[in-house]
Each structure stands twice: as C-alpha cells, then as structure tokens.
Amino acid sequence: MEAQFVYIGLAAVFGVFMAWGIGANDVANAMATSVGSKALTIRQAILVAAIFEFLGAVLAGGEVTSTIRKGIVDADLLAGSPELVIYGMLAALLAGATWLFVASKNGWPVSTTHSIVGAIVGFAAVGVGIDAVQWGKVVTIVISWVVSPLTAGFISFLIYGSVQRLILTRRNPLQRAKRYVPVYIFFSAFTITLVTILKGLKHVGLTISATNSYLLALALALGIALIGAIGIRRIKADPKADKKQHFHTVERVFAILMVVTACGMAFAHGSNDVANAIGPLAAVISIAHSGVIGAKSALPVWVLALGGAGIVIGLATYGRHVIATVGEKITQLTPSRGFAAELAAATTIVVASGTGMPISTTHTLVGALLGVGLARGIEAIDLRVVGRVLASWIITIPAGAVLAIVFFWLFKMILP
Amino acid sequence: MRQIVESELPNLLANILGSSPVGPLERHVGLAYKCTKQIVEFFESVIHNDWDKAASLRADIARLEHQADDVKKNIRLNLPKSLFMPVPREDLLELLLVQDNMANRAKDVSGIVMGREMQIPPPIADEFLKLVHCSVDAAKQARKSVRELDDLFTSGFRGAEVTLVSQLIEDLDKIETQTDDQEVVVRAALFAIESELEPVNVIFLYQVIGLIGEIADMAERVGRRLELLLSH
Numbered sequence: 001m002e003a004q005f006v007y008i009g010l011a012a013v014f015g016v017f018m019a020w021g022i023g024a025n026d027v028a029n030a031m032a033t034s035v036g037s038k039a040l041t042i043r044q045a046i047l048v049a050a051i052f053e054f055l056g057a058v059l060a061g062g063e064v065t066s067t068i069r070k071g072i073v074d075a076d077l078l079a080g081s082p083e084l085v086i087y088g089m090l091a092a093l094l095a096g097a098t099w100l101f102v103a104s105k106n107g108w109p110v111s112t113t114h115s116i117v118g119a120i121v122g123f124a125a126v127g128v129g130i131d132a133v134q135w136g137k138v139v140t141i142v143i144s145w146v147v148s149p150l151t152a153g154f155i156s157f158l159i160y161g162s163v164q165r166l167i168l169t170r171r172n173p174l175q176r177a178k179r180y181v182p183v184y185i186f187f188s189a190f191t192i193t194l195v196t197i198l199k200g201l202k203h204v205g206l207t208i209s210a211t212n213s214y215l216l217a218l219a220l221a222l223g224i225a226l227i228g229a230i231g232i233r234r235i236k237a238d239p240k241a242d243k244k245q246h247f248h249t250v251e252r253v254f255a256i257l258m259v260v261t262a263c264g265m266a267f268a269h270g271s272n273d274v275a276n277a278i279g280p281l282a283a284v285i286s287i288a289h290s291g292v293i294g295a296k297s298a299l300p301v302w303v304l305a306l307g308g309a310g311i312v313i314g315l316a317t318y319g320r321h322v323i324a325t326v327g328e329k330i331t332q333l334t335p336s337r338g339f340a341a342e343l344a345a346a347t348t349i350v351v352a353s354g355t356g357m358p359i360s361t362t363h364t365l366v367g368a369l370l371g372v373g374l375a376r377g378i379e380a381i382d383l384r385v386v387g388r389v390l391a392s393w394i395i396t397i398p399a400g401a402v403l404a405i406v407f408f409w410l411f412k413m414i415l416p
Numbered sequence: 417m418r419q420i421v422e423s424e425l426p427n428l429l430a431n432i433l434g435s436s437p438v439g440p441l442e443r444h445v446g447l448a449y450k451c452t453k454q455i456v457e458f459f460e461s462v463i464h465n466d467w468d469k470a471a472s473l474r475a476d477i478a479r480l481e482h483q484a485d486d487v488k489k490n491i492r493l494n495l496p497k498s499l500f501m502p503v504p505r506e507d508l509l510e511l512l513l514v515q516d517n518m519a520n521r522a523k524d525v526s527g528i529v530m531g532r533e534m535q536i537p538p539p540i541a542d543e544f545l546k547l548v549h550c551s552v553d554a555a556k557q558a559r560k561s562v563r564e565l566d567d568l569f570t571s572g573f574r575g576a577e578v579t580l581v582s583q584l585i586e587d588l589d590k591i592e593t594q595t596d597d598q599e600v601v602v603r604a605a606l607f608a609i610e611s612e613l614e615p616v617n618v619i620f621l622y623q624v625i626g627l628i629g630e631i632a633d634m635a636e637r638v639g640r641r642l643e644l645l646l647s648h
Contacts, residue, residue: 028429029428029429032429032430033429109428164571164572164574164575168570168571168572168575169571169572169574169575169576169577170575170576171576173576247566247567247570247571325430326429326430329430329433330429330430330433332433332434332436332438333433334570336570362428362429365429366428366429366432369432369433373500375572376502376572376573377502377572378433378502379434379436379437379438379501379502379569380433380434380435380436380437380499380500380501381432381433381434381499381500381501382431382432382433382434382496382498382499382500383498383499383500384496384498385428385431385432385434386432389428389432
C-alpha cells in the first residue's frame with residue numbers, strides 16, 4: 001500500500017520534529033543545574049547530554065514508549081479500523097509539537113509529556129469514542145504525575161539533609177567532604193545503573209539475572225566512585241576564595257559528584273521523554289506494517305535510536321543557547337544543592353521509566369528543588385512560579401487534547 | 417524555532433530559583449562600609465584645615481551612600497512576599513535597614529561638619545580621631561559579619577558556621593563598647609574646655625560626637641539583626 005509510506009513518513013517527520021523540540025527545550029532543564037553550578041562547562045554539558053540522552057533513550061526508553069504506543073488506546077476496540085489510530089497518533093504528535101511552540105512563545109511552562117498524553121486521550125475519547133481509552137491506565141499515569149514530584153522532593157530533602165548533617169554544619173567541612181563525597185558518588189551511580197539494568201534493558205534484548213544485575217551495578221558504581229575519589233584527591237584548598245569554612249573548595253569537591261548526577265539526569269530524561277516523540281511514531285509504524293494494531297509486536301530499537309538522535313540534534317543546535325541562558329541565571333544552585341536535586345529527580349525518573357510511566361521530567365526536577373528548599377538549602381524559591389507550574393497542568397492537558405481532536409478530523413478528511 | 421529559544425520557556429527553572437538577596441546584601445554592606453570608612457580621612461583633613469580635600473571626600477561619601485541606596489532599593493524591589501527562604505523576609509529587610517543607617521550617619525556627620533566648616537578644637541583632636549577610628553572599626557566588623565551570610569545559607573543556619581558568626585558578633589559588641597567608652601572620654605575632654613569656645617559650635621560639636629558614636633551603634637544593631645537570623 002502506498003499509503004503506508006505516507007503515514008510512516010509523516011509520523012517520522014513529526015516525531016523527529018517533536019524530538020528535536022524536546023532536545024532544544026526540555027534537556028536544558030536537565031542540564032542547566034550542572035552548568036549553573038559551574039560543575040560543567042556548556043560544551044561538556046552538551047557532550048554529556050548528547051551521549052547519555054541517547055543511551056537513556058535506547059537502553060531505557062522502551063517501557064514508556066510502549067505505554068504511549070499502546071497503553072492508552074484500547075487496541076481491541078479499534079481492530080476494525082486501524083487507520084483511525086494512525087490519524088490519531090499523527091494528530092497527537094502534531095498537537096504536541098504545536099503546543100510546545102505556542103506555549104514557549106508565550107512563556108508558559110509546558111510539559112511535553114502532559115501534552116502528548118492529553119492529545120492521545122483527546123483524539124481517542126472524542127475522535128473515536130469514550131471506550132477507546134484505557135481509563136485505568138490513564139488514571140495511573142495521572143497519579144504518577146502527582147507522585148513523581150512529591151517523591152523526588154522527599155528524596156532530595158533526605159539527601160540534602162544528610163549533606164548538611166555530615167558535612168556542611170561541621171567544623172572541618174572540607175575534610176569531611178573529601179571523605180564522604182566518594183560515598184555519595186557510589187550511591188548515585190549504583191542506584192541509577194541498578195534501576196536501569198533491572199527494569200530498563202528489556203527492549204534492547206538483554207536479560208540479566210537479578211543477582212548479576214546487582215553485581216554489575218555494584219562493579220560499575222565502585223569503578224565510578226574510584227575515579228571520582230581520585231579526582232577529589234587532586235583538589236587543593238584555595239585560601240583566597242575560601243573563608244574560614246572552606247565552603248568554596250567544598251563546592252568544588254561536590255562539583256565532581258555533580259558530573260555523575262548530570263550524566264544520570266541526562267540518561268533519565270532521555271529514557272522518559274523520548275517516548276513523547278517516538279511512542280506515536282512506533283504505533284503508526286506497527287499498524288502501517290501489519291494493518292493491525294499490533295499490541296503484541298515488539299518495539300524496534302531503531303525507532304528509539306531515531307528519537308535519541310532527534311533529541312541530540314535539537315540539543316546540539318538550539319539546546320546549547322538555552323542551557324547557557326538558564327545556566328547564567330541559576331547561580332544560587334551550588335553543586336551541593338544541585339546534586340541532591342539531580343540525584344533525587346534522576347532516580348525518580350528512571351524508576352518511572354522502568355515501570356513504563358510517562359512523567360514530566362521538569363516537574364519532577366521542580367519537586368526535587370522544593371525538597372532541597374524545605375531542607376533550608378535554597379536561598380530563595382519563588383512560589384508564584386511554582387503556582388504557575390501547577391496552573392499549567394490545567395491548561396496543557398485540555399490544550400493538547402483539543403489540538404489533537406482538530407488535527408484528527410483534518411487527517412481523517414485529507415489522508416487516504 | 418529561534419523565537420522559541422529566545423522566549424521564556426526554559427526560564428521556568430531560572431524563575432523558580434528566584435533572585436537571592438544574599439549577594440546583594442553582601443554587596444550593600446560593602447558599599448556602606450566603604451562610605452563610612454571615608455570619614456577617617458575626612459576628619460583628618462578637617463583637623464588640618466584642608467577644606468578642599470574635605471570637600472572632595474564629602475562628595476565621595478555622598479556618592480557612595482547614593483550607590484548603597486540604589487542597591488538597597490533593588491533588594492527591596494526583588495523581595496516579593498512569594499519568596500520562600502530559610503529565614504523570614506522581614507528579618508533580612510531589617511538587616512538591610514540598619515546596614516544602610518551606618519552609611520547614612522556618615523553622610524549626615526560629614527554634611528554638618530562641611531556645612532559649618534567646623535573646627536575641631538586642637539586639645540581634643542587626638543581623642544576625637546581615636547573615636548572616629550573606633551566607630552569605623554565597628555563598621556568594619558559589621559561588614560565582616562554580614563559577609564558570612566552566604567556561608568550561613570550554605571550551612572542552613574546550623575552548626576560550625578553559626579559558632580563562627582556568633583564569635584564575630586561578640587567581637588563586634590566589644591568594639592562598640594570601646595567606642596562608647598571613647599565617646600565618654602571625648603565628651604569629657606570637650607566639657608573641660610567648652611566655656612572657652614563659641615557656644616553654638618560647642619552644641620554642634622556634641623552633636624557630631626554623638627553622630628559618630630551612632631555609627632558604631634548601627635554597626636552593633638547589624639550584629640543584633642544577624643543574631644536574630646542565627647536563632648531561626
């Protein structure tokens with residue numbers, strides 16, 4: 001069928017466009033904390049993000065992509081008219097990209113995840129029928145949107161609390177930092193690699209036993225912690241920049257830890273957000289190929305790689321400017337504060353990716369920052385902006401839905 | 417797409433992290449001290465009857481006090497009620513106020529002396545200069561204490577840093593007491609010779625002595641405000 005290629009082509013174009021947009025905008029939030037705290041230069045941040053976003057997308061993005069692809073729309077109900085799903089997914093992609101454009105032009109906070117999920121639910125519920133949506137799944141997704149920032153906040157509160165108690169409130173913070181930061185590095189690397197190995201590698205075709213997973217994560221984490229410890233040893237106190245408490249040098253020690261959490265954050269972001277661009281594309285491909293809504297068919301790895309590549313290109317082209325702009329403004333986020341927020345957010349996101357929950361990475365990071373703030377770690381948090389973020393929920397989801405419905409009708413009329 | 421990038425979108429993070437008042441507060445106390453410090457050279461010029469130099473120093477003092485006022489205004493404009501901070505917003509604003517008063521007193525006292533081309537009677541000149549030095553030392557100690565604000569925030573207003581700052585404030589109290597004692601000495605010295613001097617000038621001399629002493633008082637109040645922050 002000729003139409004196949006039209007659909008796949010369109011979906012690929014929209015999907016890569018969406019991925020590009022995610023790379024250009026969303027990634028900045030993940031990486032800006034590292035640049036703002038001077039743990040990484042912009043160039044290093046772009047490099048780190050490029051590598052780890054791609055790895056995250058390919059190695060750990062499968063579950064969430066599956067959810068977007070077939071977890072929300074009821075495949076059985078639409079078995080008779082699979083082309084509706086194709087129109088719908090195309091509409092969802094276009095709606096998501098359009099809303100991303102409109103919201104950013106107006107300066108509203110936007111979550112790519114909320115837009116896509118809202119769009120899919122929109123076209124399915126209105127364009128096809130209320131029963132076309134798997135409401136049980138949708139409810140769990142919405143719950144995960146609430147739970148993820150809270151969890152990240154809780155974790156970051158604990159982490160930063162421990163940093164204060166163990167290092168920052170003590171008489172000799174520099175020595176203690178040199179002693180304890182390698183331990184934090186170990187835990188950061190261990191948690192993220194463990195969760196990924198345990199939950200994320202299914203779609204790459206790797207199955208590792210539980211014991212081996214723990215051992216592998218342990219080995220990797222030890223290796224990374226060792227490298228970190230060596231880097232820390234080479235840091236000498238700077239008497240001019242330090243005052244009595246050597247906090248300036250302490251932060252340089254934490255900066256090394258932040259490199260690890262930055263990688264983790266990029267990886268986590270790639271694993272969760274790639275689905276927003278690629279999930280609908282994967283749905284279109286599987287239907288167009290088989291003519292059936294392949295609820296059982298596997299997710300091809302090249303689709304994930306395509307999404308990852310789109311994100312990286314978006315990041316490399318416009319993402320760098322965005323990271324620079326944001327990085328300049330968040331200078332109060334020192335490495336000790338930034339790492340706690342990043343680790344909490346990255347862990348939460350990776351767990352969500354592993355369980356197939358599409359969550360908003362930006363909101364999770366905001367939750368993590370609030371957690372550090374509650375631990376008295378942040379100098380000033382503007383609660384009005386937090387309010388705006390909450391308000392954006394109420395707008396983004398319907399907006400995505402409405403746009404998707406409009407495009408859905410359009411495609412129904414135009415496409416073969 | 418360039419429009420997307422240049423718009424507000426990713427500033428979500430930047431906006432949430434608010435503009436912290438800590439840096440500006442430290443900058444303000446630096447300016448306030450710089451302004452106050454000038455009165456040492458100012459009074460030296462007055463005592464040596466070098467009124468041209470005194471006039472130029474007075475202009476410096478006024479300029480620095482104005483700069484400090486600008487920073488103060490900026491801080492106040494950027495501290496909305498919606499900011500969530502580890503310490504109350506009001507306490508930071510009060511700290512800002514007393515910091516600013518140090519510079520205000522310096523400007524006032526230099527203004528009065530300049531305006532009357534006031535002579536400092538030679539018999540009390542040495543003790544008088546000593547008083548000026550004491551007051552400026554108090555202001556310096558206040559600046560040292562306020563400059564620990566960023567480290568205080570880093571340690572969450574707990575632990576070893578608090579002990580450090582408490583010690584700085586104690587030292588500040590000692591300097592202020594010394595200034596009080598020195599003020600008594602200068603007043604006594606003036607009292608001893610006041611009948612030989614022109615009465616109106618004497619009144620203004622007492623006022624000037626009082627104002628110089630107030631600089632140290634304001635510095636001590638800075639210490640008090642900081643202590644309040646520490647107790648949270």
